[in-house]
Amino acid sequence: MTAKEYDIFCLLVANKNRVLTYEQIYEKVWGDFSSGSERETIGFHVRNLRKKLIDSDQEPAYQIESVRDVGYRFQYN
Numbered sequence: 183m184t185a186k187e188y189d190i191f192c193l194l195v196a197n198k199n200r201v202l203t204y205e206q207i208y209e210k211v212w213g214d215f216s217s218g219s220e221r222e223t224i225g226f227h228v229r230n231l232r233k234k235l236i237d238s239d240q241e242p243a244y245q246i247e248s249v250r251d252v253g254y255r256f257q258y259n
Contacts (some may be wrong), residue, residue, distance in 0.1 A: 186212075189211045194254060201255045204253045
């Protein structure tokens, strides 16, 4: 897991079941103000993070859910 993936994961877990906007994620993880064009960057890291967290032998107890045009939410069952 890369440093950015880890930072995103920690941020989402700390805000379990709460939707974080792309802007909130970018500002917290990159420490800079969002210009509104960071969706692809964040999406790239989240896709890689999801791949690394999947255990194909079991149904995941958690997921990183995409909230269309808003951001992401970490859900733990």
